[in-house]
Amino acid sequence: MSDTQANEQATQKVDLSTVSAELRQVIEFDEVPEGMHNMVVSIHEVSEEAVRESWNELPASAQNIVDNFEQFHALVSVSQAFAGVNLMEEFPTLDLPKDMTEEQQEAYRAELLNEVLMKCVKDMCKQMKKARRDPLLKKDFKDVFAR
DSSP states (O other): HHHHHHHHHSSSSGGGGGGHHHHHHHHHTTOOOOHHHHHHHHHHHHHHHHHHHHHHHHHHHHHHSSHHHHHHHHHHHHHHHHHHHHHHHHHHOOOOTTTTOHHHHHHHHHHHHHHHHHHHHHHHHHHHHHHHHHHHHHHHHHHOOOO
């Protein structure tokens, strides 16, 4: 994909009526800026398998904090998008070794991004487990989908 195609895709407006109801609810609830919608949807599409693996490892009592996997997946996707944006904003300030090639730098950044995205999944799993014993946290999860 050329840079022009990538830029066009990044600026392309996402029609929220075409995404899952759960993802749309989280995007609207968290007031995700329109400029991030494409990123959230892309993350949502490519992360399903990894997120489902983590979901399947959660105890049923933690899974019951939300109504279904789709709600969990939507929460994770939005969390990952915000974490990804925060990390990418820090990329210009990274003090990388001068002897790293451009390819090595890109590979390093990709690895960092992957680690941050996986950390979001783990953190969400921890929050779901914690919500079993924390009524306020459980309410926070429920409130996102209470429409």
